[in-house]
Amino acid sequence: MKVYLHPGQFRVSSEPAAVTTILGSCVAVCLWDPLLKVGGINHYLLPHWAGGVAASFRYGNVAVQCLIESLLSLGCVKERLVAKLFGGACVIEAFKEGENHLGMKNVGVARRLLEEAGIGIIGEDVGGRYGRKLIFQTDDGVVWVKSL
Incomplete structure (x- = not known):
């Protein structure tokens, strides 16, 4: 199955799926369980939801x-x-x-929350001055990244 992930969305799947998204200052976190071969990905735009309006996956701490x-x-x-x-x-x-621009603030939130959850980061392609297109395979955890 092929899926396009828009900003402010996330996708988890126990079935094989190729999830594609495009990132600039936004961040995508890809998580994978190698034993179950189950994975998920999010795409968020801003680091913190501070309350007020309903919580949204557009914010890193929620997503x-x-x-x-x-x-x-x-x-x-x-x-x-x-x-x-x-x-x-x-x-x-x-x-x-x-x-300390918006993009790195987004990265910082992911790093902090993953560390607090005890989840190790085994790969990353963050920062810089270019966007990225990525495809995440939920069943084997492989990510293909192209600089834009």
């Missing part, structure tokens, strides 16, 4: 937590999950604030 919980509900074990991070670029010069 990462929901991704983890959804995989656990499919029988995955947190200690077996491995993560890969992508995105977090600074694609517009006017938004650059040193190394």
Whole structure:
């Protein structure tokens, strides 16, 4: 099955799926359980939801937590999950604030939440000044990345 993941969405699957998304300053976290061969991916735009309007997967602190919980509900074990991070670029010069631009704030949220959950990051392609297209295979955890 092929799926396109829009910003503010996430996808988990116990069936093989190729999930494609395009990232700039946004971040995608790919999680995979190698024993069950179950995976999931999110695509978020902003680091923190601070309350107010309904929580949304557009925010990293919501999207990462929901991704983890959804995989656990499919029988995955947190200690077996491995993560890969992508995105977090600074694609517009006017938004650059040193190394602490929006993209790296998005990356920082993912790193912190994964560390707190005890999930190791085994690969990443983050930062820089270019966008990325990626395809995540939910059944084997392989990610294909192309710089844009």
